[in-house]
Amino acid sequence: MPKRVDHAQRRAHIADALVRVAARDGLHAVTMRAVAAEAGMSLNLVQYYFDTKAQLMHAALQHLEQQSHERWSAQLESLDDPGSARACLEALVDEALPVDADSHTFQLVWTSYAVLAMTDPELAEQPFIEGPNRLERQLTSILATAQAAGEIAAYLDVSAEAARLLSLGHGVGISVLVGQRSAAQARYLMRYHLSRLFNDPTPPEAPGQHLTAVS
């Protein structure tokens, strides 16, 4: 019953399948046939909606980026006090860390793409440079207003603090993904960082024993 079909929706469905395969088996295991099987369609249909594998890969990356952007926006709008920098940053931490299955998947696949981009400059430009830069600027302005309000010390370099926060989040996320740290330990680390940023004398409650999963 071949009715008229929404191409955008079909493409999103396929991109989702790709992300699931990549999260489960790794980005190197993403093949046209594997994506087709995961999406529950024939190999040819995947090629019908994406002429080439490179296009599919690129589309899935954009799909990922957009989803992440939407999650981040939603998280921001769900804040009780949108003006509180502290609450905003804690929301960022909760969203950026691979604490639930969704963000775990996102972080893993995103990082896989990032590694791919390291040796494929054409892939890198838009998502991995402009995207983070935009986030960093956004964060910098949040920190600047917090600094103006006296929430964080005046001698801090807000631009550096924004970069530090994002890079630290990325690094901690990776340590979780490889299994070095648990999500709870990562959360503690990031909250500890925030407590240092806001010059909070009492650190957050500690997680189970140590900061590394295995002794």
Place this chain on the structure above:
Amino acid sequence: MPKRVDHAQRRAHIADALVRVAARDGLHAVTMRAVAAEAGMSLNLVQYYFDTKAQLMHAALQHLEQQSHERWSAQLESLDDPGSARACLEALVDEALPVDADSHTFQLVWTSYAVLAMTDPELAEQPFIEGPNRLERQLTSILATAQAAGEIAAYLDVSAEAARLLSLGHGVGISVLVGQRSAAQARYLMRYHLSRLFNDPTPPEAPGQHLTAVS
């Protein structure tokens, strides 16, 4: 002239070739034939020294780890004042960041392996969990003595500080590898972090303009 040959040296030569290929074209481009060509030998020789590709990959990873360990040890011993925690940490930063071609290569390939390990638990255990944990413990003890000497504030969680330093370094390194930040900007960020850790009121000299490469 088939004389008796040092197998360990041959294996190291091949592993080096693998690392070069991975650094140039990505770990996904590492194939038996590509490694053989890069090493200047026939395909069969590579298989002669490594029965299977999995063994080769594993050996190259161990090779990388050992090299990194040696570089780190050498850097530590070349310090003027081995007791100075600040100098030690700055040495760590200089070695961990992809500032020169060697550490750029190392960081890139290492991260590629790390991503591989995220979906291949068998690969992860030894190098990506035990290795970082060891480094983290080492750092923790350095920080603890610095704390006892009053160089860093008493209320800091040295274990968390060690983890923060390493994860931040990793995250910043990745931002350099994808081309978001320059090596100089990364250096500034890490020195800024150290100045915060040691409660240094004057931040290090700023790099060119902003912290991100492109506006």
Place this chain on the structure above:
DNA sequence: ACTTTCATAGTACCCCTGTACTGTAAAAGC
């Protein structure tokens, strides 16, 4: 009603990859 277009299926092709098999000259062992 007839044609065109759309969404889908099946299949085939060619290249690349890991691996195995066979061969060979030079050193080493006895």
Place this chain on the structure above:
DNA sequence: GCTTTTACAGTACAGGGGTACTATGAAAGT
């Protein structure tokens, strides 16, 4: 001096990968 081992080369094979080609019902247009 003969045999065995060692370090290498060449080639072949089977599987999987992306991609292209052809076919086919069902809807839509006119």
